[in-house]
Amino acid sequence: MEGIARAFEVAGVSILVVGGVWAAIRAVTNYRAGRNVYQGIRSDFGRALLLGLEVLVAADIVKTVSVATTLDNVVILGILVLVRTLLSFSLDVEIDGMAPWRRRQVEAQEQLAKARVEGGPAGPPSTNGGGGGI
Template structure:
């Protein structure tokens, strides 16, 4: 077994792990959403399902990108395969970016405005100004 064969197996292993992350993430998300649905409302369960499965999708995409990188760099580093990898990475980056906005509800450049630390600092500032 040569280096290229070994890297092909490694890339295939990453693909299997990526698909497993997606399948397990879906099952886990549905189970958690059903638990929440029984305990509270359907709306909260739906939000939990979206957030949990969105996180699993992001992780699965990252693992699949790693598989593509290994395959392109180690197995077949031709100009055409690098170009295809570039397009795949662009598409997956766009998907990841879109999913992250969908999960968080805000674009990354506005995330600091809604983070816990910023909200707490504003609340503390308001409390100080109202007590004076």
């Protein structure tokens, strides 16, 4: 089991390294194209950080399960998962500029506005089964 935990740790760190390199490459490409480098690198590297943290949380869970399950180990795991989850949440909000539960509402409003501009239906789809009659 420790080998599996080690594999998750290596994968998590690899994601962070590859994500950092990828973000740097895209930043150079964006700079040469005259686009906003700052927002792009924040978004690219932030997403790599999120994925890397999630994999590292999985490594912590596997590691805790593989050793003797004591109250101390479970408390330490809980604290690690809580800290990494809060960090992931704050990174997600920082990258997107809004809380995750607001994202769908904003996307729905944008789609509705786009449909109105294009002359499509102005409201939500009908829920009466599409019969259209009485």
